[in-house]
């Protein structure tokens with residue numbers, strides 16, 4: 001088994017759903033025996049445990065995750081582990097794997113969802129960060145959703161974390177002008193000096209919308225949002241025509257017990273929905289098409305409409321006020337003559 005004579009397994013358990021920001025008392029700890037390997041299973045020793053913001057939502061037993069936690073359960077989580085003993089045909093002792101061992105030293109796996117790690121690619125810990133789930137998030141969200149074009153302005157929040165740093169550097173490789181948002185001077189210096197971002201704004205320095213305006217004089221073409229809240233509000237005031245917003249994470253809200261005021265966009269992420277701006281004047285070339293199609297439906301009786309007619313120009317103000325109170329029913333018109 002392990003090279004020590006250890007037979008015990010230390011575990012960190014779920015104690016209760018946090019109220020607001022998590023505190024250590026939301027967790028428990030216990031010690032169990034290292035489990036015995038059954039047919040079709042392998043035992044691994046956790047080398048690295050990933051800590052990810054979404055665990056805070058799992059601790060709420062949020063519907064969007066499959067995991068369900070009851071008091072005393074071992075905390076769930078991604079790990080990089082070394083296979084110690086295997087009765088599984090695809091794994092052998094010594095393999096390094098990305099596996100959901102949770103917050104414990106040893107765990108069994110049946111191999112489902114387990115990924116073998118090639119230690120020659122990069123340090124194995126990266127399988128939990130930039131070469132793992134967070135890296136894939138930043139990469140796919142940028143390449144396939146944000147789609148920055150060369151020269152366009154790409155803004156990313158939480159820009160030094162694994163998701164944000166991947167998103168920003170992928171956008172840089174795609175030729176975009178990349179502006180980070182981060183919460184300290186040290187993080188911003190790292191973004192510019194180490195990751196080659198063109199600029200970085202510290203949102204704790206004051207008026208973020210104004211700082212973004214200065215850093216993005218031609219507006220923001222792509223915003224990769226990792227935090228939501230006030231940061232998203234400031235970005236929304238600086239969008240360029242045709243901007244794309246990738247709603248990736250909403251960490252500001254994870255520790256709130258009730259969703260923040262305003263439209264709560266969390267379900268947009270869960271539903272993989274997209275939001276697009278519509279300005280009718282961009283579609284004026286479709287006026288003839290619309291007139292032909294809809295008038296045809298009116299004539300064949302498959303399209304209904306209503307008009308709410310007020311008689312006399314002198315009654316227009318009252319009719320307009322009624323419209324703005326929702327007291328019209330159908331297209332509000334004034335019959336002038």
Ligand SMILES: NC(=O)c1ccc[n+]([C@@H]2O[C@H](COP(=O)([O-])OP(=O)(O)OC[C@H]3O[C@@H](n4cnc5c(N)ncnc54)[C@H](OP(=O)(O)O)[C@@H]3O)[C@@H](O)[C@H]2O)c1
Pocket residue numbers: 052053054133134137157158159160161162163164181182183184187226227247248249250251252253269
């Ligand atoms: N959609 C998906 O499939 C998916 C997948 C993975 C991750 N995510 C999301 O992506 C985001 C980044 O994840 P990550 O793993 O790369 O984390 P991370 O960036 O290493 O850590 C979170 C960072 O968020 C920033 N932050 C901003 N406002 C915050 C607040 N009110 N409270 C706490 N932190 C705040 C902090 O950086 P600053 O100091 O720079 O602000 C903090 O360091 C998270 O929202 C995560 O849930 C989404």
